Amino acid sequence: MDPYISTYRYQVTATTTLIRDNYSYLEKGAVANDVYQLAGRVMAIRRHGKIVFAVLHDGFGKIQLVFRYDVLKTKEKKWKLLEILNVGDVIGVRGRPSRTLRGELSILVEDFDILSITWRDYPEKWHGLADVDKRYRLRYLDMMLNESVRQAIINIYRIEKAFRDFLDAHGFIEIHTPKLQPIYGGALARPFTTRIHALNTNAYLSIAPETYLKRAIIANFFKVYEIAVCFRNEDIDAEHYPEFIQIEIYEAFSDWEDMMRLVEHMMNYAIEETYGDSVIEIHEGDEIIELNFKPPWRRVSIEDAIEEFGNIKVRNRDYNELLEIAENLGIEIKDPRRGKIIEKIFEKVAQPHIKQPTYITMFPRDISPLARPSRKDPRYAERFEIYVNGLEVGNGYSELNNPIVQYYFFKKEEELRRKVLEKFGEIEIHPMDKDYVRALEYGMPPTAGVGIGIYRLIMALHKLPSIKDSIPFIFIQPEEFQTIAERDTEILKYYIKKLNLENREK
């Protein structure tokens, strides 16, 4: 019996979810009359002689299997098969819902088939896969065995789906922007460079979909979004990874206040859909923090937040005073922009304290080259950032739609880079994008936009220690190892012969 030769499918008629939903009424020792077929991976086996307990994971959840010698139909043959069953094998079982004497809802198995076998030993049941290197290297095992990783991955899907459903209901469509671009933009970050051989040209990987989604706005797609992969060639830490997912949303005829309202309602909807409530509990050490996503969220300007949490007044300070404040806080100035210094001070003294979903508003103009200057004070932009559980998860603004001013800001960025290069070294600026300016010259309506980091959001909601824990598969340097076919050439020969793989037509 070799399932890799003989078995191509299994007819599944029920899931663990269905069994749990419909048979919770079963009394201890009871067996239902209905017969179902489930399939999945064997996660544990407890052998007791003529009765064997196993745990099946069918992708939805786990359920106990009970194999009884007197019940298994074609006894001798199947019992022999059961004796060689391993944790990690994939099986299909036919049986009846039941509850054991100890009260565990189970499937009393009447027949089963092995659908595929594992060639490798699975991690042990106590600690599972815990070594960080092995967890990332064998991420499929990590995802299979570690429930927190599994939950994060499932909830990324749910949140993304809820975002899509919400935006759909509000008349938005999703448009995919290019990941290969001649000029990068939409954020201040170092890009990956690559090469398009077909065009004999260099290209950048997208650091953000922003400038393309705004081109879509210009094209009369007045409500657009994208759940986009972004690439930024920066170093990795607990909160940063070179490849991440953002949802970016742009809505014409709106300003930043409209966008804040849209975002808090969308987020609240997604949280309710995913976690069943607007309020979710997060365990931080011994204490439990309740995060409440019900709109409206608190709004506080970045300078007020610094004053509130850090007891430091930065409004209307002159440049040298700001430098001194930063220095006293132990902040090393690598980028001399006034706004950057304020942002650094904010990150140091205020950000860790902001637990509840909060809009930090009125960001400095000079670090917001794509945002529209404030109608009240041109030193600020109509720009907000979203904070949840001390993490920055999003950023939005009234979009700058004036092509003349946009050109001027791009020009200023380039000048700034040249000016500070000698004293501070390379800083990230937004590069001149004349093609984007030309698009604006065709007329972009007043528009508001936002970007929300999905991995960051999940990280905040699940209190994950590292952003990597929310990313399904991460980059890892290849290691030397042997496949089973390399290790055991007899097995290789067996399959080549058995499946006639070298029988060529001549």
Next chain:
RNA sequence: GGGCCCGUAGCUCAGCCUGGUAGAGCGGCGGGCUUUUAACCCGUAGGUCCCGGGUUCAAAUCCCGGCGGGCCCGCCA
């Protein structure tokens, strides 16, 4: 880019400080067991101590270099 830590059986780890040539639990394999939940009991096999070099009579252990991974700081979301 700077600093710190880790790499030992399939898995989780001890041994390293203080050098004497490898251990436990789980898992595997064999046996027993018809209601277990990390089942239990008996037996048994299993190692490139990440790689390379050095010191030493002797290196998993000390030193140097490399590879892989993690954490913190700087830059970026």
